[in-house]
Amino acid sequence: MPTKILDLPVTERVLSGNRACAGCGIGIGLRAITKALDGRMVMTVPASCLTVLGGMYPISSVDVPWVNVAFPSTAAAASGLAAGLRAMGKADEMTVLAMAGDGGTGDIGIQALSGAAERNDDFIYLCYDNEAYMNTGTQRSGLTPAGARTTTTWSGKRENPKDMPRIMEAHGIPYVASTSAVYPTDVYDKVAKARTIHGLRYVHMNVPCPSGWGFDPKDTVRLGKMAVDAGLVVLYEVEDGVFRLTGRSAALAKSGKRTPVADYIATQGRFRGMPDGSVDEVQAWVDARWDGYVRRDTAGR
């Protein structure tokens, strides 16, 4: 049974008064993640928005062990933590959580991540995907959606984003999941499940970003849910090769009531001025992908 809001543990390990932007979706997701791991964790984080949330020396905004590392090295850092903890006889004391952004995962960090996945090293890798290099000022990443204006794609990005969960699935790792920070119980359930599995577990978490996407901070949750309703962000998991839509995405597959991509695009400054033809192309791309997810859900693989 999926966890309900009221079943989420109350202990908070993301502390108030942190340095994240108002309305940043990372906080919502990270609260659920640290709850799912019950604080029995060490997280390793590269340069990213999360570094800012974590706080500047000598105060930490997160009440769990945290090891900062260089931008390309998140997954290797997690491999080293896992190996080191095993060597010290402490592997059972904590789950190793690597947590990097979309650029840190799909661009500069993909080599180390692919290596760790091929070795099936024992940690959870969680990519929080706010769809551009937000910490450095909204430059495009390999995971930025088509049409989005960034500070390095002023007239809108032309390419569709990389499908990171699918890339990770191709490594044959035991658990791959896609979720959204605005569904904290979905995040919680997936990380809690990942916690019980050994080997490399990959969780991809969409995170709306008010400043980078160009929307009012109050709309973080609303727009995150719109992305799911449009089928742009899909909630699913692949456990030992078995594919399953979860939560809102499973309900959408049943009802068939996906909303138009254009409605979602209209809510954000980054898509302003996107030509209708480009919106149609994104809709077609989303439709084809969605059909694939539904087929896989039906087939269970």
Next chain:
Amino acid sequence: MSTGTTEVMTGNEAAAAAVKLARVQVVAAYPITPQSPVVEQLSAWVESGELPAEFVTVESEHSALTVCITASTVGARVFTATSANGLAYMTEQVWWAAGARLPIVMCIANRAMAAPWNVLNDQQDSMSVRDAGWVQLYCRDNQEILDTTLQAYRIAERLNVPVMVCYDGFLLSHTVMPVSVPSVGDADAFLPKRPEPLQIVDVNDPRNIGPVVIADPRADASGQSCHGYMEIRALHQQALLAALEVVPEVDAEYAAVVGRGWGGLTWEYLLEDAELVLVAAGSLGTQATVAVETLRAQGVQAGVLGIRCYRPFPAAALRERLVGRKGVLVFDKALSYGYEGPICADLRAALSGEPDAPTVWGAVCGLGGRDVSPDHLVDAARRALADGHAGTRHRPTDWINLRLDG
């Protein structure tokens, strides 16, 4: 002192033997010539159970050092090795390891930097990261590789700074020599378990390690003023300078247990009455000892001062041994392109302003494995002496055995 064994082995095998004796707990391995046989040997020992360690076959040198960084952060004794472009590729993490104050030991089988490709020896790779905050030790032969690698853990763990053990690719890495391997008992007596790390990774005492540190000191939640970036860097520099004491101390401690020492920061040969001093690091120093014998047979009072510890730079020790000599000829197997050899430049600075300082001549040799014979060194010494007699005070770096013009 208990009985060890004497075995004929390569420099790479000597390094691996030391890693096993050091009871290293995590090894990160990525291949690059001429370092690869070190991790190949360690892999075999991990598989056979002779070395109970985690062996992580990473996908790049960047990840190799990363694995060492985080495994060391949680208290494990770690090892990796690399060469040339591998070292350049992990350079970001070379800085991270030092700034994070982790007692990592890494062997460098010194090799020329591309482009163009060249797998043979010079010391451009490690010299290019001299500023990153590691202790750098250079070895003359395979025995010194084994002994220095063991000593490196002691130095690193006493100071919480990483140590590079540098040895010449192929010339040492792939050349066999008899090497005396200390007994396990002696190694354990010399090198106890790693002390508790500076870093705390504990779910009951959560810390955020290595976060953003601003320029100025900042108060913690209790009001205690904590370091700014510059204070942390100053403490790192203090630890590195303390190695000028600790490197010789550890060498003496090693000698007391194992019965063999290497002189600490520098070493010398026929130096006492020498008027002309040949300076070099690594196996080139051995060539220099042969050269000074020839020079002495020819009536030149020559001696050798070998650099064992290049970072921290033993400026005071060098001044003490070199002031009052007539001339010093520095042989570098690396170059700061656009200037001169790194050891030469550092030595000039160390001697600067000394009233009785010798004239310092610079020579670069052996790049990309170019042959350097004792005769080449003798010829270079003769050219330096001739320049000295002619009253030349400044001259371009002498490129040894260069054949651009016939």
Next chain:
Amino acid sequence: MGTRECGSPIAMSRPSVGEAGLTGDWRNSRPVMDAAKCLAAKSGKVTCQLCWAYCPDACITQGAGPAIDLTYCKGCGICAEECPAGAIAMVPEAEHGTCEIDAAAEVAR
């Protein structure tokens, strides 16, 4: 007092609230809860709690009528937007005059 007294040669932070200061200062508008509309407050039970779950800053404490910590609330307005009963209104800080954080925290509770 020198920084040496902090006792460590490396940068290693300890957890505390308020790393970025009193982030309530960032707020343009403050969430004001109407207990008459709040599902939990009306039922007298710890129910709903969506505002608690969605607060990115962990500024809301669960309860039969959740409490908002205005010392640190950045005023993003997610709680107001997501409240299914429309029980939270974002009121411009200017309407409260000078923002007095401690007093404001009391008001919210």
